[in-house]
Amino acid sequence: MVSPLQAVSDGAYRLRTVVIDPGHGGRDPGALGRRSREKDIVLAVSLKLGEYINQHLPDVNVIYTRSTDEFVELHRRAEIANRNNADLFISIHANANTNRTVRGTDTFVMGHHTSKENLEVAMKENAAILLEDDYDEQYEGFDPNSSESYIIFSLMQNTYLSQSLDFASYVQGQFRERVGRVDRGVRQAGFLVLWQTTMPSVLIEVGFISNEEEERFLMSEQGQAYIASAIFRAFRDYKVSIERKSDALYAAGGGNINRNGRRDSRVAGAASGNSGTVAENSADIASVDSEQEAKEMERQETVPKTGEGDEVVFKVQVGSSRNKIPLDSDFFGGIEDVEVFESGGLFRYVVGASATLEDAAELRTKLQQIFPDAFIVAVSEGRLVSLQEVLNRD
Numbered sequence: 001m002v003s004p005l006q007a008v009s010d011g012a013y014r015l016r017t018v019v020i021d022p023g024h025g026g027r028d029p030g031a032l033g034r035r036s037r038e039k040d041i042v043l044a045v046s047l048k049l050g051e052y053i054n055q056h057l058p059d060v061n062v063i064y065t066r067s068t069d070e071f072v073e074l075h076r077r078a079e080i081a082n083r084n085n086a087d088l089f090i091s092i093h094a095n096a097n098t099n100r101t102v103r104g105t106d107t108f109v110m111g112h113h114t115s116k117e118n119l120e121v122a123m124k125e126n127a128a129i130l131l132e133d134d135y136d137e138q139y140e141g142f143d144p145n146s147s148e149s150y151i152i153f154s155l156m157q158n159t160y161l162s163q164s165l166d167f168a169s170y171v172q173g174q175f176r177e178r179v180g181r182v183d184r185g186v187r188q189a190g191f192l193v194l195w196q197t198t199m200p201s202v203l204i205e206v207g208f209i210s211n212e213e214e215e216r217f218l219m220s221e222q223g224q225a226y227i228a229s230a231i232f233r234a235f236r237d238y239k240v241s242i243e244r245k246s247d248a249l250y251a252a253g254g255g256n257i258n259r260n261g262r263r264d265s266r267v268a269g270a271a272s273g274n275s276g277t278v279a280e281n282s283a284d285i286a287s288v289d290s291e292q293e294a295k296e297m298e299r300q301e302t303v304p305k306t307g308e309g310d311e312v313v314f315k316v317q318v319g320s321s322r323n324k325i326p327l328d329s330d331f332f333g334g335i336e337d338v339e340v341f342e343s344g345g346l347f348r349y350v351v352g353a354s355a356t357l358e359d360a361a362e363l364r365t366k367l368q369q370i371f372p373d374a375f376i377v378a379v380s381e382g383r384l385v386s387l388q389e390v391l392n393r394d
Contacts, residue, residue: 013246015239017061018053019081021091021193022046026071031096033209038094039069041218045206046092048228053235060239078196088167088238089201090231091193094218096210103211104182105175107168108203109161110194162375163200166241169361170234171204178233179226181207186357204231241365245373312380312390314360315339315350318371322346333370343384350377 022043024030030038043066050062063084065077081089095106168186176183184205194201206227209215217223318332324347325331327338332349341348351367354360360376367374378387 012243014243015060015087017063017084017086018088018090018235019063019065019084019086020046020050021065021077021081021089023091023093023193025066025069028071031094031209033096033215034212036209036215036219038096038209041094041209041224042092042206043067043069044224045228045231048224049090049092049231049235052229052232056232057236057239074193075196077193081201082196082198086197086199088235089194089197089199090235091191091201091203092231093203093205095205095208097208098210100210100212103208103214104184105172105207106184106187106205107171108187108189108191108194108205109164109168110188110191110201160200163242164202165357166361166365167200167234167238168202169358170238171202171231173358173362174230174234175227179230241368245368312378312385314354314357315352315377315379316360316364316367316374317348317350317377318367318374319349320346321349325349335367335370341379341384348377348384350379353379 022039022045024039025043026039028039030042032038046064047067050064053060053062061084063080063086065080066072077091078089165186172183172186175181191203194203207214207218209218218227318335318338319325322345324340327340327349332338335351337351339350341350352360352363354363357376364374364376376387378385378390380390
């Protein structure tokens with residue numbers, strides 16, 4: 001006889017494979033410090049990260065795009081991740097700036113840049129393709145030095161944006177809280193190495209080797225160990241979060257679980273007789289699908305844009321319904337301070353008020369124990385606003 005716990009363990013999603021991508025390598029040194037090369041620092045950090053995962057999470061398969069000082073084309077790095085059905089892709093880099101006082105860490109996810117600085121970082125990293133023999137054909141005429149080429153990234157949909165943002169927030173939180181690094185935030189830009197991956201993916205800039213103090217830290221054995229352990233802890237926390245979410249979904253309704261930690265919608269629909277909507281009496285409460293509904297909100301004309309000076313807070317949506325639900329309903333599991341917004345023909349129920357995306361992501365992780373598909377929304381002047389535009393504006 002199989003116990004319910006065994007059934008959850010056997011059927012729920014598990015993060016099994018991570019691809020670690022040390023940037024540059026071989027004839028491509030990457031950024032240059034006074035005494036260091038980006039390719040050497042990021043290889044050392046990447047290998048330490050893999051060691052920590054192998055030691056503490058032996059159920060995870062660690063794959064490197066390179067483990068020695070060799071040149072690997074950007075498209076091959078993505079191919080390695082895709083071919084191995086990776087659950088997460090982590091590309092590790094180091095930054096440089098003509099202003100030698102600039103310091104700190106950034107974590108990027110795939111998207112369209114909205115600042116000159118983000119574009120410059122992407123251009124610097126994407127310039128590696130110029131060392132490839134057939135880059136013009138391989139990247140369909142993409143010119144890493146032309147800002148016009150980057151327009152393509154404003155047109156694409158990133159299926160794994162939500163999960164990528166989650167992991168990026170964990171990384172920046174660990175850098176800030178545990179290693180004392182300057183937190184430059186979670187950003188979006190058009191990185192070719194992330195473009196072709198088919199899983200949650202991030203590009204981490206571990207610091208500026210153009211800054212003398214930060215270069216010294218990143219060259220040291222201790223500094224590399226601190227950076228690698230911070231990324232490891234972020235990975236561990238992300239893994240726990242997404243697997244807990246999957247367990248809750250599986251226990252609630254069974255079915256196949258995908259790498260988003262969500263039940264396959266086709267199986268869920270077949271099991272319940274609908275396409276993921278759970279009815280409770282006449283309230284017709286919708287079970288939140290963080291990918292589908294968040295995208296639908298972005299398309300709704302009722303979700304206004306924000307002005308340049310508007311103050312924005314981030315909240316977590318835990319549910320929605322076609323008919324209004326009393327805020328003291330058992331549906332909310334005793335959570336206090338639930339607010340309701342009407343948008344797109346639905347009543348949307350939100351919790352919290354965070355000033356930063358990182359804080360909102362932390363709250364969402366806690367709420368996902370009760371509401372597995374909770375997702376982050378933005379509110380300005382008492383109205384739901386476009387989260388994508390807020391992220392782009394930053």
